[in-house]
Amino acid sequence: MPIYEFHCEDCNKNFESLVMIASALDDVTCKHCKGSNIKKMISATSSTQPLKGGGIPAGALSGCSSSSGFS
Numbered sequence: 916m917p918i919y920e921f922h923c924e925d926c927n928k929n930f931e932s933l934v935m936i937a938s939a940l941d942d943v944t945c946k947h948c949k950g951s952n953i954k955k956m957i958s959a960t961s962s963t964q965p966l967k968g969g970g971i972p973a974g975a976l977s978g979c980s981s982s983s984g985f986s
């Protein structure tokens with residue numbers, strides 16, 4: 916579901932809105948004050964994944980699985 920987070924510069928509040936098509940982003944109005952002076956927020960949830968690309972190498976995972984078969 917394409918739920919975007921917006922920040923209203925009129926009432927200084929954040930709100931979320933379901934936007935089906937990208938062109939409708941310009942039509943979104945503030946849920947609190949009905950203002951149109953809003954900014955779309957960059958979703959933080961998808962960019963804060965810890966250790967992405969810097970975590971455990973694939974070789975370490977395969978080595979772990981082989982050692983688990985030792986017993």
Ligand SMILES: [Zn+2]
Nearest residue numbers: 923926945948
């Ligand atoms: Zn507002």
